Amino acid sequence: MSKWQERETVPDLYNLFLAAVLFLSPWLFRLTNEQGKVDLWITGAIIGIASLAAIIAYRDWEEWVNVLMGVWLIASPWLLGFPHTRAMHISIGMGAVITLLAFLDLFLHYEKRHPEEFASPGGQEGPHP
Template sequence: MRIHSHTLTAHKADILAVMSRPAALDLYTLGCGLFLIGAPWLFGFAHTAGRVDAELVGAAVIALSIAGLVAFADWEEWLKVALGVWLIAAPWLLGFVHSSAMHVSIAIGIAVMFLSLLELWLAHDPDFADTTTT
């Protein structure tokens, strides 16, 4: 079977298009997820609900960030936005307000939401897309 050079050129163009998107933002959310998993030990979370929430949501953020690094999809960014909203609301819903777990949860929730919404905006912004393909 013979592979034509135009097929390889098209394949290279597809790879470059995927790599030119704002993948660094997925790396930042991956870092947020790793921080969230380590936060119960770093800050000594006293509330079990805060600890378990940080570990589970951190693992989910890590999984979605890795999925975003492999192949960008809107759905994984929207799920990270939802996890960010959850992290902001969790201290009141799970009962660990006025604790170090609350502060970490809210801060990481805001960061994950911001980074995910920024990635969605950059992925769909025609001005950004025009500057990366030239």
């Protein structure tokens, strides 16, 4: 199975798509807040680069960068001073989804590397009595 066909790359593809939407969101949603626009451009570019790197050659640090950027998107409206704007809603929503997808990808790769931790006792599949 090639690297492109692994199921674990799907969250990275979604994050890459969301990064493109973040980067284009100042134009798509006609944002007027300058701090919000710059934040979405820079964060979208960083997430896009990290997601593309994870698709090409996966490393855990790339997903942790996406987790940090997702958390940054959630906190940045208050830290940069654009609360109660359209940019805030986009930032928080996208940040939550990007963080969730990055954690999902980390879990999927961890599970693949440590299958014995997720195996049923006795080697049987199904519910435990």
